[in-house]
Amino acid sequence: MSLNLVVLVSGRGTNLQAILDAQVSRTIQSKVSLVISNKKDALALERAAKANVPTQVVPSKDKTSEEFFAELLTVVQNAKPDLIVLAGFMKILPPSFVQAFEGKIINIHPSLLPKFPGLNAQNQALEAGETETGCTVHYVDEGCDTGPIILQKTESILPNDTEDSLSQRLLKKEHVCLIEALQKLESFS
Ligand code: GRF
Secondary structure, X not given: OOOEEEEEXXXXXXXXXXXXXXXXXXXXXXXXXEEEEOOOOOHHHHHHHHOOOOEEEOOOOOOOHHHHHHHHHXXXXXXXXXXXEEOOOOOOOOHHHHHXXXXXXXXXXXXXXXXXXXXXXXXXXXXXXXXXXXXXXXXXXXOOOOOOEEEEXXXXXXXXXXXXXXXXXXXXXXXXXXXXXXXXXXXXX
């Protein structure tokens, strides 16, 4: 089934691009109806504009967290999403927001959760001396990167890997993982 997707971003938006490309190639049936960024200069906004997808900036700067999330809630509610995709959205959603869209928010994270939640997950894996890491698409619950797992993909850590080289390889896996997760969710609905 086709899902109405709202994508939340903060930065460069390569995961958003993977979704937009999959939409054009009909690898997924779902459509992005709105891209929301909390940063006005996010590259992700340009990617959405190029794909003729509506964008909205809800700035997080110069306001309280309560004000920001109240504004975000209204904007997202108005878009009536079937699914909200966090694609490099660098804010932790408060419980009130998560509860308003229970079971309808997913996130892509660059580790094999429950290992290495939070920031710099690639570096956490390197520093822990792992020989393998990966990425995870999961439902968002009230914790940080703790919700039920939808799909994971593994990636080897090579002896000479740096944070940068590992992140670049993982990012490619993330794009595949995110699209396959969306296909899985489409088949459920
Ligand atoms: C990705 O590594 C994603 O897993 C993490 O933030 C990064 C976003 O990259 N949550 P991009 O903006 O999609 O290129």
